[in-house]
Amino acid sequence: MPVTASLADQVAVVTIDRAERRNALNLEALEELHAAVVEAVDAGARALVVTGAGGHFCAGADLTELEDVSFTQRLAEVLEHLAAVPVTTVAAVDGACMGLGMQLALACDVRVVDDGARFAVPVAKLGLMVDHWTVDRLARCWGEGAARHLVLTAAVLDADDAWRLGFAQARGGLDVAHELAAGAARLAPLTQAGSKVGFDTHHDNAPEVARYEAAFARAWASEDLTEGRAAFTERRAPRFRGV
Numbered sequence: 001m002p003v004t005a006s007l008a009d010q011v012a013v014v015t016i017d018r019a020e021r022r023n024a025l026n027l028e029a030l031e032e033l034h035a036a037v038v039e040a041v042d043a044g045a046r047a048l049v050v051t052g053a054g055g056h057f058c059a060g061a062d063l064t065e066l067e068d069v070s071f072t073q074r075l076a077e078v079l080e081h082l083a084a085v086p087v088t089t090v091a092a093v094d095g096a097c098m099g100l101g102m103q104l105a106l107a108c109d110v111r112v113v114d115d116g117a118r119f120a121v122p123v124a125k126l127g128l129m130v131d132h133w134t135v136d137r138l139a140r141c142w143g144e145g146a147a148r149h150l151v152l153t154a155a156v157l158d159a160d161d162a163w164r165l166g167f168a169q170a171r172g173g174l175d176v177a178h179e180l181a182a183g184a185a186r187l188a189p190l191t192q193a194g195s196k197v198g199f200d201t202h203h204d205n206a207p208e209v210a211r212y213e214a215a216f217a218r219a220w221a222s223e224d225l226t227e228g229r230a231a232f233t234e235r236r237a238p239r240f241r242g243v
Contacts, residue, residue: 002029004053005036010185011178012040012048019054022096024062027071034078041085046189046242047181048085050108051092051174055116058101063126075100076131082107083200086193088184092177093117093168102150103130105167106137109196112177113168117159121150142167188228189242190219 002025005014014036016023025033040048052058061071082089082104091105094114102121105111121138123129130151138147146165149155162168170176184192194215201208219225224240231238 001032002026003032003036005040007040007043007045009182010044010046011181012036012043012045013174013178014040014048014050015053016051016058017053018062019056021062022056022059023052023054023101024059025100026062027074029062030071030075030078034081037082037085041087046087046185048087048089049092049174049177049181050082050089050104051177052095052101054095056095057091057093057097057117058104059096060099060101060122072131075103076133079103079107080133084196086189086196088181088187088192090177090181090184092174093162094173098122102138103134106134106141110169110180111162111167112170112172112180113159113162114171114173115159117162119150119157119162119167120154122154123151124154186237186240188219188222188224188238188240190215190222190224194219 002016002018003014004017005012014033016025016029016033018024018029037048088110089108091108091111093105093111094116095118097105097117098120099122102119121130135147135151138150142150142165146157146161150157159168159171163171170180194212197215198212201212203209223243227240228238
């Protein structure tokens with residue numbers, strides 16, 4: 001199985017396991033990754049960790065098996081779905097995080113980076129381009145200067161760069177990523193899901209703004225808000241149910 005998944009205490013861990021290819025993804029593995037994410041959320045996961053086996057996150061697309069742009073079209077759908085799932089997603093990154101691997105990390109909400117991580121978007125070495133979604137996320141997560149550096153010069157950046165430039169929100173391995181996800185899983189689901197809508201809402205796009213306003217209203221009318229206030233008053237941990 002090129003992708004494995006586990007779920008415990010409302011935290012799902014999805015692991016790319018193609019160590020012989022440094023976890024580069026072909027179409028089969030991409031579909032398994034998507035299925036694992038869908039199944040985890042459907043099973044009640046409140047946080048999701050994406051990682052790679054064998055010391056690498058994902059070295060990119062498996063170019064030995066790609067023949068046309070149909071793969072990139074399916075990849076865009078998978079990435080947009082991962083970015084939009086209504087739970088907090090954490091990328092646990094070590095080793096190679098290149099090309100498609102970078103896109104996976106960009107699709108997650110937060111990133112935990114180990115010291116051996118290396119980052120690149122080497123499209124200029126191949127004559128390829130990434131889609132605008134990726135360019136936009138690169139600029140937002142790395143800063144425009146670093147994003148241009150990665151894409152236009154095929155630079156390879158390291159964990160210190162990721163930390164210094166704000167791409168990484170924590171440093172460490174899978175244990176740190178899991179701890180971060182476990183903390184997120186205990187928080188208010190409607191707040192998290194609605195806030196994720198807000199981060200991708202453009203202020204001049206009326207349908208997007210309306211969607212965020214609906215999520216805002218739902219959170220303010222929720223039983224979870226009542227529970228959060230009661231827990232604060234009673235000085236106890238809240239028990240959020242997502243309603």
